[in-house]
Amino acid sequence: MRQLLYISSATPDAAVDVGIILSASMRNNRRDGVTGLLWTDERRFLQVLEGESGAVQAVFDRIGRDPRHRGIVVLHDRAIAVREFGSWDMARRGRNDTADAFDTRMRHHLAAASPTVRGTFEGLIAARRAA
Numbered sequence: 001m002r003q004l005l006y007i008s009s010a011t012p013d014a015a016v017d018v019g020i021i022l023s024a025s026m027r028n029n030r031r032d033g034v035t036g037l038l039w040t041d042e043r044r045f046l047q048v049l050e051g052e053s054g055a056v057q058a059v060f061d062r063i064g065r066d067p068r069h070r071g072i073v074v075l076h077d078r079a080i081a082v083r084e085f086g087s088w089d090m091a092r093r094g095r096n097d098t099a100d101a102f103d104t105r106m107r108h109h110l111a112a113a114s115p116t117v118r119g120t121f122e123g124l125i126a127a128r129r130a131a
C-alpha cells in the first residue's frame with residue numbers, strides 16, 4: 001500500500017470550482033480504491049492519496065496534469081501497512097462554518113492519520129488562518 005502527500009497552489013484566475021473536483025474525485029477514487037483527504041481554502045491544496053501503488057500513480061499523474069493548480073510539491077511518498085483514511089474526503093471551511101465546527105470535522109477526518117500527516121494538515125490550516 002502506498003501513501004502520497006502533496007501540496008499545491010490554485011492557479012490564479014482559474015476560477016476553481018471545488019465542487020466539480022469533489023464529484024470527479026469521489027467517483028474515480030471509489031472506483032480505483034483510492035482513499036485520502038483533500039483540504040483546500042481555494043488558494044492552496046493539501047492532499048493525501050493512498051491505495052495500491054499503480055492506482056495512486058494513475059490518479060496523481062492526472063492531478064499533475066490538471067491546469068487548475070500548479071507548484072505541486074510532494075511532501076512524502078511512502079509505503080504504508082494499513083490505510084489511515086477510510087474513504088476519500090474533501091475538507092474545506094465553508095462560509096458559514098465556525099472555526100470550532102471546522103476543527104471538529106478535521107479532527108474526525110484525521111483521527112487515524114499518522115502524526116506526520118496530521119501535523120502537516122494542522123500546520124497548513126493554522127498558517128492559512130493566520131495569513
Ligand SMILES: Cc1cc2nc3c(=O)[nH]c(=O)nc-3n(C[C@H](O)[C@H](O)[C@H](O)COP(=O)(O)O)c2cc1C
Nearest residue numbers: 021024025028029038045047059062063066068069
Ligand atoms: C487539487 C486537485 C485534486 C484532485 N484530486 C483528484 C482525486 O483525488 N481523484 C481524481 O480522480 N481526480 C482528482 N482531481 C481531478 C483530476 O485532475 C482530473 O480532472 C480528473 O481525475 C478527471 O476525471 P474524469 O476523467 O473522470 O473527468 C483533482 C484535481 C485537483 C486540481
